[in-house]
Amino acid sequence: MRKNNLTILSLFSLLLCYSMTMDAQKQFTLKAPDGKLQANITIGKTIEYSVSHAGDLMLDKSPLSMTLVGGTTLGLEPKLSGSSTKTVNQIIDAPVYKRSKVIDNYNELTLRFKGDYNIIFRAYNDGIAYRFVSISKKPFIVENEQAEYNFPADHKAFIAYTNRSENTPIEKQYMNSFEQPYHNISLSEWNKKRLGISPLVVEGANGKKICIAEADLMNYPGMFLYPGDKANSLKGVFAPYPKDTRQGGHNELQILVDTREPYIAKFDAGTSFPWRTIIVAEKDSELADSDMIFKLATPSQGDYSWVKPGKVAWEWWNDWNLYNVDFKTGVNNETYKYYIDFASKYGIEYVILDEGWAVNKKADLFQVVPEINLPELSAYAQSKNVDLILWAGYHAFDRDLERVCKHYSEMGIKGFKVDFMDRDDQIMVDFHRRAAEMGAKYKVLIDFHGTYKPTGLQRTYPNVINFEGVNGLEQLKWSGPELDQVTYDVTMPFIRQVAGPVDYTQGAMRNATKGNYRSVYSETMSQGTRCRQLAEYIIFESPINMLCDSPSNYMAEPECTEFIAKVPTVWDNTISLDGQIGKYIAIARQKGNEWYVGTLTNWDARKMEIDLSFLGEGNFKGEVFKDGANAHRAARDYKKETIDIPANKKLPVSMAPGGGYVIQITKK
Numbered sequence: 200m201r202k203n204n205l206t207i208l209s210l211f212s213l214l215l216c217y218s219m220t221m222d223a224q225k226q227f228t229l230k231a232p233d234g235k236l237q238a239n240i241t242i243g244k245t246i247e248y249s250v251s252h253a254g255d256l257m258l259d260k261s262p263l264s265m266t267l268v269g270g271t272t273l274g275l276e277p278k279l280s281g282s283s284t285k286t287v288n289q290i291i292d293a294p295v296y297k298r299s300k301v302i303d304n305y306n307e308l309t310l311r312f313k314g315d316y317n318i319i320f321r322a323y324n325d326g327i328a329y330r331f332v333s334i335s336k337k338p339f340i341v342e343n344e345q346a347e348y349n350f351p352a353d354h355k356a357f358i359a360y361t362n363r364s365e366n367t368p369i370e371k372q373y374m375n376s377f378e379q380p381y382h383n384i385s386l387s388e389w390n391k392k393r394l395g396i397s398p399l400v401v402e403g404a405n406g407k408k409i410c411i412a413e414a415d416l417m418n419y420p421g422m423f424l425y426p427g428d429k430a431n432s433l434k435g436v437f438a439p440y441p442k443d444t445r446q447g448g449h450n451e452l453q454i455l456v457d458t459r460e461p462y463i464a465k466f467d468a469g470t471s472f473p474w475r476t477i478i479v480a481e482k483d484s485e486l487a488d489s490d491m492i493f494k495l496a497t498p499s500q501g502d503y504s505w506v507k508p509g510k511v512a513w514e515w516w517n518d519w520n521l522y523n524v525d526f527k528t529g530v531n532n533e534t535y536k537y538y539i540d541f542a543s544k545y546g547i548e549y550v551i552l553d554e555g556w557a558v559n560k561k562a563d564l565f566q567v568v569p570e571i572n573l574p575e576l577s578a579y580a581q582s583k584n585v586d587l588i589l590w591a592g593y594h595a596f597d598r599d600l601e602r603v604c605k606h607y608s609e610m611g612i613k614g615f616k617v618d619f620m621d622r623d624d625q626i627m628v629d630f631h632r633r634a635a636e637m638g639a640k641y642k643v644l645i646d647f648h649g650t651y652k653p654t655g656l657q658r659t660y661p662n663v664i665n666f667e668g669v670n671g672l673e674q675l676k677w678s679g680p681e682l683d684q685v686t687y688d689v690t691m692p693f694i695r696q697v698a699g700p701v702d703y704t705q706g707a708m709r710n711a712t713k714g715n716y717r718s719v720y721s722e723t724m725s726q727g728t729r730c731r732q733l734a735e736y737i738i739f740e741s742p743i744n745m746l747c748d749s750p751s752n753y754m755a756e757p758e759c760t761e762f763i764a765k766v767p768t769v770w771d772n773t774i775s776l777d778g779q780i781g782k783y784i785a786i787a788r789q790k791g792n793e794w795y796v797g798t799l800t801n802w803d804a805r806k807m808e809i810d811l812s813f814l815g816e817g818n819f820k821g822e823v824f825k826d827g828a829n830a831h832r833a834a835r836d837y838k839k840e841t842i843d844i845p846a847n848k849k850l851p852v853s854m855a856p857g858g859g860y861v862i863q864i865t866k867k
Contacts, residue, residue, distance in 0.1 A: 225279060229308045231322040232286070236479055238320055238327045242310070246274045246318065250327050252479050255404040259349040259431075263318075263475075265331050268340040268462055271314065273331060278313040295506055295661045295742050296493065297773040297788065303494050315469070326478035326491045328414065333469040341464040346422065346435030346475050348401075348411055350386065353431050356401040357381045357694055357780060358389060361423070365392035373423070373438035374456060374622050377651045377668040380687050381694065383781060386431055394436060395424040398652065400486065400694050400780065403479075408780075410478040410486055410697050414495035416654035417632050419464050419473055421623030435475075437463045438624035451560045452592025453619050464625045473654065478697065486693040487784060488775035493699070496655025503661040505642050507613075508742040508768045509548030511588060512538045516673060516704060517749035518721040524751075530555040531570040536579055541750035543583035545764040549743070550580060551616060553590040562595040564603050577611040586613040588644065593620045597630055604641040614644030614664070614743075623651040635660035646702060646743060653699030657742075664743040669695055671703040672747055676723045680716055684726040685857045686781055686801050692738055693780045704745045705735040706763055708752040710834035713802055713857060723747075727857030728834045730826050733759060734859030736766045737797030738786050744768045758839055762824065762861070766795060774813055785809055785852075794864040800854040804831065811848040814864065819844035821862040830855035843867075 224243040231237065240248045241260070250258040264274030284307060291301040308320045317332040333339070360382070361375040372394045379396065386401070398412040411433070413422050420437040427434040439459035447455045474495045480486045514535075519528045526533040530552075538550045556573070558566040567573055580587050589612055596603060596617050607615075617634060620627055631647060635656055638645040644664045652668040670687055678684075695701065707725035711717075716726050725732055736744060746753065746763060753760040767790040776796070778784035783805055785798040796809065811819075820843055827836030834857070844850065844864065852860045 227282070227308055227310070229306055229320050229322045231324045232288070232304050232306060233324045236322060236324060236327065238322055240308070240310070240320060242277055242279055244276055246277055248320070248329070250477050250479065252407060252481075255407060256351045257403050257407065257409050257479055258477055259351045261347045261349045262345060263329065263347070264345040265472075266342045266345070268342045273312070273314065273316045274318075274345070279310060280313050281311040283309050291494065291498070293493065293658070294503070295508055295657070295664070295769050297740050297770050299771045301490050301493060321495075323491065323494070325480065325485065325489060326476055328474045328476040328491070328495055330415075330474045331472040333466070333472070335469045338465070338467050340462050340466075342462045344435060344437060344463070347427055348433045348477075349427065349429060350401060350403075350431040350433075353385050353387045354402045355383060355385050356399060357383050357690065358395050358399060359694075360390065360393035360395055365390060369394060370459070373624065376621055376649060378670045378674070380670055380683065381690050381781075386426070386433070389426050391426055396652070397422055397424055398694050398697050399424055399433075406482075408480045408483060408486055408693075410480070410489070410694065412476045412478060412492060412698055414474040414476055414492045414655045415471070415497055416473045416628055416656075417497065417659075418466075418470065418625065418629050420625050420628060421651050421654070422473075438622065439463050440465065441624055441626055446562065446594060448621075449619050450554075450592065451562050452594050453621065454594055456622070456624070483693055483780050484775040484778040484784075486697055487778055487786060488773055489697045492653070492655050492697065493658050496658035499659055499661055501639070503639070506644065506661050506664070507548060507586075508664065509744075510764060510768065511549040511551050511743060511745045512542040512547050512750065513551050513553065513704065513745040513747055514538060515553035516676065516723060516747040517752070518723075520721055520749045520751070522751045529570075530568060532572055532576055535571075535576055538750060539576075539580045539583050539585050541754070542585045545753075545760060547585070547746065547764055549586050549588050549613065551588045551590065551745070553616070554592070554618070556589065557595065562592060562598065564589075564591055564595050564599070565606070573612075574610055581611055586611075588612070588614040588616055588646070590616045590618060592618055593630075593649070596634070600634065600637050604637050604643055608641040608643050612643065614638075614646065616646040616648050618649040620647070620650045631656060635663045638662050644743065648702055652695060655699070657699055665700050665702045665741055667702040669701040669703055671701070672705050672707060672725060675718060675725060676720050677718050679718055680713075685713070685731075688727070688731070688735065689778075689784050689799050689801050690781045692784055692786075693778065696740055700740045700742055702745075703735070703739050703741065704747045705732055705739065706746045706748055707732050708748045708756050708759070708835075712832060712834045715834070728826050728830045728855055728859060729759065729837045730824050730830070730854075730861060731799060731857060731859035733762060733824050733861045734797035734799055736763060737788055737795045737861060738784060738799055742768050759824070759837075776809055777807065783807065787811075787813065792866065796862045796864065798852055798854065798860040800856070800858055802856045804856050804858070805854045807852050809850045809852055811844060811850055811864070814844070814848060818867040819864050820867055821864045824861040825853070826855040826858040826860070830858060
């Protein structure tokens with residue numbers, strides 16, 4: 200009898216101990232479908248999570264919370280009221296993307312807490328994501344969010360700072376162009392006078408990479424990054440809500456923030472906050488083909504079959520610089536009719552009227568300069584099977600958003616390139632959503648230039664056809680040789696392009712070696728070879744892709760121009776073949792029965808072998824553009840040839856310093 204009492208007492212003690220442990224600290228493990236990647240979530244006085252991949256610790260215990268004005272902190276002394284899990288395995292249709300079908304397979308854990316909020320974790324084979332969800336029915340204000348990333352060691356990272364100088368106070372760095380090159384340095388070497396922009400890649404154990412990004416940013420400030428309070432740590436930093444603003448900046452087209460509130464966002468009721476994503480890649484090449492941000496975005500609603508991707512003949516980069524014409528070139532109808540004729544000849548879908556068609560410094564898109572007759576130009580373009588896109592400064596567009604979209608869509612204008620936002624606080628992020636929504640209402644495309652990186656808005660509103668937030672080719676109009684664009688070109692696809700498409704604006708016909716490059720504003724040249732420019736149409740994702748150079752230069756180079764004009768801008772499939780951040784990249788993309796393969800190298804000449812086994816059985820031929828024998832000294836030198844694909848599907852590729860290679864493959 201005494202023995203039985205002891206047994207019962209022991210069992211009771213064990214149950215009590217377990218109960219106390221569970222009350223003090225609850226633990227959850229969420230694994231990816233393939234079992235390699237997992238998140239371990241601990242709920243105690245705070246909420247922490249860590250991420251491991253096949254036994255390698257990628258992210259050490261990292262806390263997360265959200266502080267509301269009034270003293271409440273979601274995630275501090277949390278009271279768990281329930282949890283649930285589910286598995287999703289579906290196919291997403293993606294007509295305006297790098298593949299037409301996206302596999303969306305993940306395991307999800309929802310944690311419900313007293314206090315009207317949930318936290319959702321998802322585990323994909325290539326990453327972990329979490330988001331806060333408020334179910335409050337009352338207005339609330341977010342004072343700040345704790346998004347920490349604690350790494351197990353002082354890893355190296357690829358860091359892009361804001362483009363404000365280190366002498367600019369941190370609180371003044373929120374307004375910037377989001378266009379900066381990368382520094383490959385240790386976390387401990389971060390310049391603490393500078394904010395960093397996301398996405399950001401950290402080098403982890405065994406050559407693996409961790410990409411920190413965010414998705415589904417709809418009505419909340421974007422995330423900057425900055426060293427955390429612990430060693431080997433980063434933390435999210437968010438632009439406070441604007442308080443006092445004024446019109447100014449570039450040609451009076453911006454809204455400048457003079458003072459900010461002591462909080463970052465406000466809401467009338469509950470909302471879903473952005474996803475915080477930790478993408479893990481075993482090989483660098485996997486980052487160049489991530490779908491994580493697209494998968495996490497809010498799905499589109501409605502019919503977007505009218506959205507037409509394509510190419511754009513563009514005048515600003517080449518400075519309206521035509522030759523062998525009998526009229527004075529510039530912002531006038533004769534010049535634009537010439538661009539339209541060029542586009543029509545080569546089957547290019549669009550011509551853009553960049554800054555200059557509206558009266559300067561008025562921020563009024565209904566004041567058109569007298570040299571431009573837009574109804575006449577629109578009618579002329581339509582007669583040539585070409586459509587027009589108009590450049591619009593941010594304030595000029597936003598101040599009369601619906602009237603502008605309605606008026607110009609009725610005129611036949613098919614899109615707007617909106618520029619000089621240069622912020623990602625809550626007000627500006629909400630503008631992007633409103634602009635996308637209004638564009639969809641009037642069936643016009645929106646190209647967000649002068650803006651932050653994409654976070655999936657292009658899935659929610661497929662008429663959002665492109666984003667800048669990239670150190671693109673336009674930088675070469677004014678930058679000296681200190682800007683290493685060639686190295687950036689083989690770095691950005693693994694980092695910035697993880698977030699989504701890039702308005703990089705390639706296609707230069709004036710090409711320069713490293714020693715010959717110089718900035719010439721009106722007759723701009725690129726760094727690297729001619730074939731590099733061709734390959735960028737395959738490597739860079741850009742559903743609406745510009746031809747940056749002059750029609751006169753393109754018509755002098757018909758082989759290259761015909762290739763550029765026919766390269767698709769959206770794809771049925773994409774395969775990232777090989778690559779190493781900052782050194783080289785190789786990507787294959789499929790459209791119908793054809794495959795396009797592009798490669799880029801840094802300033803090192805490079806020989807490599809590309810595995811084309813994805814082609815499957817059969818005999819194939821390829822149309823090749825490759826660096827010429829003298830491309831190392833004359834960057835425009837290239838050779839075009841037709842080859843048979845080797846039976847073993849192993850293709851040797853050779854590139855000059857700063858070079859590229861392109862092959863268009865068809866079945867015999």
